Amino acid sequence: MNDSRLETLTAGRDLFLLTSRLLSKEIDQPLYRALLTADPDGTPAKDRLIDERTRAMDEPDALRALSVEFCRLFIGPYPACPPYASIHRGEPLVGGRADQSIRDFMARHGLHAEPPGGHTVLAHDHLGIGLALLHHLLQGRGRGGSVACPQGEDRNAVDELLRDHLLPWAPSYLQNLHDAALHSPYGIVARLAGGLLAEDG
Template identity: 30%
Template sequence: MDENMQDGRDMLEGIAFVGETLGPFFLQDPKTGEAGAAFQALAALDVDAAAAEWPFAEETEAHGDLALMKEGLARGIEDDDLVWEYRRLFVGPAPKPAPPWGSVYTDRECVVFGESTLALRAWMRAQGIERLVDDKTPEDHIGLMLVLMAWIARNRPEVLDDFLRLHLLPWSSHFLDELAEAAEQPFYEGLARLAKASLEGIQSERALDVAYPRFYR
C-alpha cells in the first residue's frame, strides 16, 4: 500500500477515534446514560500510556487533560457530584453556563436552532447524511457533531473537510473555552480542554483554513 494512502487512513482513523471517544461524554448522563462502560474505562485509564497514544494533541497537554478527567471520576461514577455537574452544564433546568449548541454563539439572537443549525441541516441533507437524532434536537450539539465527525471520517471522508471547516471548527474552540471556564468538576474541564486540543490538532494536520464568525456570547 502507498505510504501516503496509509497515512491518510491512519489520520481518518484517529479522527474517528476522537469523535467516538469524546462525543458520548457530552451526550450521556454519567448515571442514567448509555456511556457507563466508557466512564468506567476512563476511571481505570493508564494516563501515561493513553497520553502517549492520543492523536492530534501534544502528549503533555493530553496527559494533563486526561489526568483531570480521571481525577473527576476518582470519587466514582455513582458520585452525585459528577451527575449534577453534567446536568448543570448540559441539561438544566437552570440556564446553562456554556450551552452546547453552536448557534447559541454564532446567531445574533443567541438562540437554539439558529442560522448555523439550519445551515448544517441543509448541508447534511444535500450530502445525503441522515440525522442522528429526532427532529426536535438541534444537530449542532457538540456531542452530536463529534459523533457525526467520526461517522463521516469512516463513511464519507470526501466531505470531512467541509464539515469541519464550515460547521464544527468555526465555533468549537470558542465554546470549549467557555465550557472549560464554566466547569466546576475536573472531569468536564479536562473533557473540554482535550476536545479543543484534539480538534485544533485535526485542523492543523489537515491544513484547514477556517473563517471564524462573530461570537455573540
C-alpha cells in the same frame, strides 16, 4: 486539507466520539467504569479522565456529582456551556439557522443523525451531533489492519463539516468548556478535542 492533517484527525476520531457522548448524555455507570480504567498506567493525576476527588467517592456519589456537573454545564436553567452553534453565533433561537445549515449538510451528503433516547440534544446544531458526524466521516476502510483516511466524497464532506460547521466555533467553545469544568472528564476531553480541532493543517 492536506493528508497529514486528515491523518491526525482520523487518528483522533474516537476522541471525537467520546466528546460527542459526554456532551449529549449524563455519564452512566458503564461509561463511568470504562473511564476509570481508560487511562494508561502512569497518566499524571491532572490528566486522568476521572479526577482524584471523584475517584475517592463511592460510585453512587461519583455518578451524582457527575450528573450535577453535566446539568450545570449543559442543561441549566442557565448552563455554563450550552453546546449549540446557534447560541455561539448569537442567533435568537436554538435550532434556527445553524440547525437548518447542518440539516442541509447532512441531506447533501446522505447522512442521518438522530440522538438515541435519553440524550439531551434539542437541535442538530448541538456539538455532539457535529462531532458524531465527524467521527462517522473519518472512519476509513481498514487495509492490512490499518485504518485508511477518507477519500473522495467523504473527504470533501469532512472539509465542509470542519470549515462550515465546526471550526468557526467548536475550538473556542471547547476551550470555554475546559475552563468551566469542575470535574474531569469534561475538562480533559474538551482540552484534547479542542486542541486536535484547532491544530493547523
